[in-house]
Every structure is written in structure tokens, then in C-alpha cells.
Amino acid sequence: MNTILEIKDLYKNYQTxxxxxxxxxxxNFKVNEGDFISIVGPSGAGKSTxxxxxxxxxxxxxxxxxxxxxxxxxxxKDYLMPYLTILDNCLLGLKINKKCKKDNIKRVKDLLIKxxxxxxxxxxxxxxxxxxxxxxxxxxxxxxxxxxxxLDEPFSALDYQTRLNISKDIKNIIKNxxxxxxxxxxxxxxxxxxxxxxxxxxxxxxxxKAIYKIDYDFDDDIIKNRTSKExxxxxxxxxxxxxD
Amino acid sequence: xxxxxxxxxxKNIKKDKLFITISRIMILVIFLFLWEVLSKLKVxxxxxxxxxxxxxxxxxxxxxxLLHVLTTLKEIIISFILGNIIGFIISSILWFNKKLSxxxxxxxxxxxxxxxxxxxxxxxxxxxxxxxxxxxxxLLISSxxxxxxxxxxxxxxxxxxxxxxxxxxxxxxxIFFRVVLPSNLNFIIDSFKVNISMCFVGVIMxxxxxxxxxxxxxxxxGSQIFNMNLVLTGITLLILLTIILYLLMELISNKIKR
Numbered sequence: 001m002n003t004i005l006e007i008k009d010l011y012k013n014y015q016t017x018x019x020x021x022x023x024x025x026x027x028n029f030k031v032n033e034g035d036f037i038s039i040v041g042p043s044g045a046g047k048s049t050x051x052x053x054x055x056x057x058x059x060x061x062x063x064x065x066x067x068x069x070x071x072x073x074x075x076x077k078d079y080l081m082p083y084l085t086i087l088d089n090c091l092l093g094l095k096i097n098k099k100c101k102k103d104n105i106k107r108v109k110d111l112l113i114k115x116x117x118x119x120x121x122x123x124x125x126x127x128x129x130x131x132x133x134x135x136x137x138x139x140x141x142x143x144x145x146x147x148x149x150x151l152d153e154p155f156s157a158l159d160y161q162t163r164l165n166i167s168k169d170i171k172n173i174i175k176n177x178x179x180x181x182x183x184x185x186x187x188x189x190x191x192x193x194x195x196x197x198x199x200x201x202x203x204x205x206x207x208x209k210a211i212y213k214i215d216y217d218f219d220d221d222i223i224k225n226r227t228s229k230e231x232x233x234x235x236x237x238x239x240x241x242x243x244d
Numbered sequence: 245x246x247x248x249x250x251x252x253x254x255k256n257i258k259k260d261k262l263f264i265t266i267s268r269i270m271i272l273v274i275f276l277f278l279w280e281v282l283s284k285l286k287v288x289x290x291x292x293x294x295x296x297x298x299x300x301x302x303x304x305x306x307x308x309x310l311l312h313v314l315t316t317l318k319e320i321i322i323s324f325i326l327g328n329i330i331g332f333i334i335s336s337i338l339w340f341n342k343k344l345s346x347x348x349x350x351x352x353x354x355x356x357x358x359x360x361x362x363x364x365x366x367x368x369x370x371x372x373x374x375x376x377x378x379x380x381x382x383l384l385i386s387s388x389x390x391x392x393x394x395x396x397x398x399x400x401x402x403x404x405x406x407x408x409x410x411x412x413x414x415x416x417x418x419i420f421f422r423v424v425l426p427s428n429l430n431f432i433i434d435s436f437k438v439n440i441s442m443c444f445v446g447v448i449m450x451x452x453x454x455x456x457x458x459x460x461x462x463x464x465x466g467s468q469i470f471n472m473n474l475v476l477t478g479i480t481l482l483i484l485l486t487i488i489l490y491l492l493m494e495l496i497s498n499k500i501k502r
Contacts, residue, residue, distance in 0.1 A: 057410055092422065097412065
């Protein structure tokens with residue numbers, strides 16, 4: 001498989017007036033095209049920092065080899081601009097990059113229609129439910145046609161039921177659009193369900209404790225998966241990693 | 245179908261609203277009525293405290309009363325527009341340049357807490373004893389506070405919204421025009437509302453110091469010749485002007501806020 005992103009000997013320190021905090025310590029991993037990677041770890045382990053670094057928003061020590069790829073980033077909450085319509089929100093990236101051409105606008109509109117937001121194209125974010133807003137935020141990220149999507153605990157602001165449904169939705173959308181995914185989560189079952197690789201980070205200073213390949217194709221039904229033997233096996237191994 | 249319970253609820257809301265409106269009007273009517281009657285009965289000395297009918301008479305019969313009102317209004321409008329433009333430009337510059345903002349912060353805070361009327365003599369020497377001094381005085385009062393307010397609004401923009409723009413490769417200019425400005429639009433309009441009363445204060449203060457016409461001049465002149473009737477007429481005109489400008493601002497801001 002084609003490696004499109006490689007993280008090599010990555011270190012990250014934060015400087016404050018009081019002290020220096022070592023956040024990431026010797027991180028190494030490869031991302032292949034079409035990978036769905038989840039990063040789990042204790043809170044404060046620098047998971048979000050890792051995503052910010054990959055997105056190019058923060059400096060670092062080490063090497064990140066990107067083979068001419070573009071990156072899309074989605075945060076914990078949708079952060080749709082309340083004063084813009086859903087369409088204008090989704091066109092934001094194109095406008096900033098001066099790529100707001102007719103065919104691009106049509107592509108974004110098609111995405112909105114394809115993923116069930118047809119009736120909300122000209123609505124304002126306040127008129128949408130939590131799940132719909134999350135989908136709109138994803139389409140906003142997809143508008144720039146990124147090769148890799150970075151999702152930073154994208155469902156943590158949603159209630160549990162919405163969360164189960166939307167995580168399924170988002171997984172399918174990203175699969176459909178043939179994108180690569182790197183997602184940060186603190187929910188182990190979400191990680192096992194959504195990805196083919198789970199990276200477990202240790203406590204700060206965080207290094208990679210283990211990388212699990214999820215070779216089993218789980219059902220979309222998270223509740224059903226919980227009773228599967230393979231699922232429980234992965235779950236307990238990751239749980240043990242996180243807790244010792 | 246509307247349920248009975250809802251009907252009663254809606255009716256009660258209407259009733260409360262009506263009661264509040266009527267009470268507001270009644271306070272004014274009773275106040276004016278008592279003032280008029282007590283002055284007619286010579287309980288109140290009309291030489292000191294005038295009376296509503298005397299004030300109306302003065303407004304109608306004084307020469308050039310409209311000129312005085314228009315002068316003050318013109319000064320308020322000029323200083324309001326200039327003050328907002330200056331305030332907006334300077335606070336935008338301070339948002340773009342964090343370091344400059346930190347460097348200037350103690351100076352702005354000090355100038356803000358300084359009673360601007362104390363600068364009056366200085367302004368008159370610098371600008372001359374004319375209308376310009378009045379406008380400068382109003383600008384000093386209104387723009388400093390609006391700079392401080394706007395900068396703090398700009399700086400309190402949700403950092404995650406800003407991050408979104410950054411992840412899309414946006415520049416500082418993109419951040420300002422796509423997030424900072426539109427997400428603070430309501431605050432900016434509210435700061436305009438505060439600004440209009442600040443301009444009012446500044447203009448009247450300026451007219452007290454140096455003026456040949458205007459409502460402030462009228463009040464000042466009245467007090468110098470001990471014509472309390474003229475003073476109270478001036479105050480009445482000020483109140484009316486405040487109400488009109490407030491309603492106008494309310495109307496405009498509701499239009500913009502959609």
C-alpha cells in the first residue's frame with residue numbers, strides 16, 4: 001500500500017513561563033492511503049497536539065514526510081459560523097483559497113444533497129440538529145478535497161445516541177469519498193469500530209505504547225459488536241494498555 | 245388549535261405588557277400634571293423651577309430655538325460618525341498587532357479614566373474657540389472607550405472558530421474579516437449605542453466650555469443670567485433629543501441585526 005504520510009522521531013515541548021512540558025516523545029508511525037487510524041490515550045496525552053502538528057498549525061522537532069497531500073481538520077464541535085448559511089459555511093475553505101469556482105460550488109452542493117442536507121443548504125446552523133451540524137462540518141472539511149482527514153474527538157459534544165449514529169454516518173461518508181482518516185478519541189469501542197489501526201499513546205510525555213491492527217471487519221452496529229469475541233479481545237487489550 | 249391554557253398564557257403576557265406601558269406613561273403624566281398644578285397654586289416657585297406650560301412657551305417663542313437644537317444635533321452626528329470610524333480603525337490595528345496593543349494598554353487605560361473636561365482649556369488653545377473644540381471633546385470621550393470595548397470584543401472571539409480558518413490555510417486578514425468581524429457584529433452595534441450617549445455628553449460639555457449656539461450654550465447662558473426657565477427648557481430639549489436619537493439607534497440596530 002501507498003504510504004502518504006510518515007511521522008519520524010517526532011518530539012514536541014511546550015514552553016510556559018513556569019516550566020517546560022514534554023508532550024510528545026519519539027513518535028513514529030506511517031499512514032497508508034485509505035487507512036482509518038484512531039489515536040487513543042489518557043487525557044492530556046497530547047493527542048490533539050499531534051493532530052495540530054500534522055495539520056501544520058504547530059511547530060515540532062522531528063520529521064513529517066507528506067507526499068504532496070492536503071489535509072482537512074475537524075474539531076470537537078462543529079464550529080459552524082452562525083451568521084453564514086450551511087452552503088456558505090461549507091464554501092468557506094474554497095473562498096479562503098480562492099477556489100470558489102462554479103464546479104467546486106456544485107461539488108459542495110452535491111455533497112450536501114448526497115448526505116442528507118438538501119433541505120438545509122440555505123438554512124442557518126441554528127436550524128440543524130447536532131448530528132446534521134456535524135455532517136455539515138464534515139462536508140465543509142471535504143470541500144477542499146483533502147487527502148487525509150484529521151478528526152479531533154469529533155463526536156464528544158454529542159449525546160450518546162446521536163454519537164453512535166453519526167459516527168457510523170461519518171465513517172461511511174469518508175469511506176465513500178475514498179479518504180484517509182486519522183481520528184483522536186477517548187472511546188475505545190469507537191476506535192475499534194471505526195478504524196483499521198489503533199494507536200495507543202502513553203501518559204505524558206507521550207510515546208506510542210502499541211499499534212493494533214484491527215483485522216476484523218466489524219458490523220456497523222456498535223451494540224451488536226459488543227457481544228463479539230474479537231471485539232472484546234481488542235477492547236480488553238487496549239483497555240489494559242491504557243491503564244497500566 | 246390553541247389550547248385554553250395557552251390562550252390564557254398569551255393573554256396574560258399581553259396584559260402585563262399593556263400594564264407596563266400604561267404605568268410608564270402615567271408616571272410622566274402625573275409628574276407633569278403635579279408640576280404644572282403646584283406651580284399654578286404657587287407651591288412651587290416658578291422663578292426657580294419653571295413649569296411645563298412656561299417651558300412650552302419658551303420653546304415656541306424663543307428666537308432661533310431650532311438653530312440651537314440643530315447645532316447640537318450636527319455636532320453629535322459628526323462626532324458620532326468620526327468617533328466610530330476612528331474607534332473601529334484603531335481597534336482593528338490593535339487587534340492585528342498584539343504587541344502594539346500591549347504596549348499602548350496602560351496609556352489607553354489612563355486616558356480613559358482621565359476626566360476629559362479637564363483637557364478643555366488645552367483643546368481650546370490647540371484648536372481654537374470654535375465648533376472644532378466641541379467635536380474634539382466629544383471624540384475624546386467617545387472614541388477612547390469604544391476602542392477599549394471593541395478591542396476586548398475582538399480579542400474574545402472563540403479561538404476554535406479562528407482555528408477553523410487556520411486549518412483552511414487562512415491568513416490573519418481572513419480571520420479578521422471572516423470570523424472576528426462578523427461574529428462581533430452585534431457587539432459593535434451595541435458599542436455604537438453606547439457611543440451616541442458618550443457623544444452627547446462630550447458635545448454638551450464642549451458647548452459649556454466654548455460655544456455661540458447649541459443647547460449646551462442655552463443652558464450655560466441661562467444659568468449665567470439666572471434664567472432658570474431657560475435652563476429647564478434646555479434640559480427638556482436635551483431629553484427629547486436623547487429619546488429621538490435612542491429610538492433612531494434602536495431602529496437602525498434592529499435593521500442591521502436582522
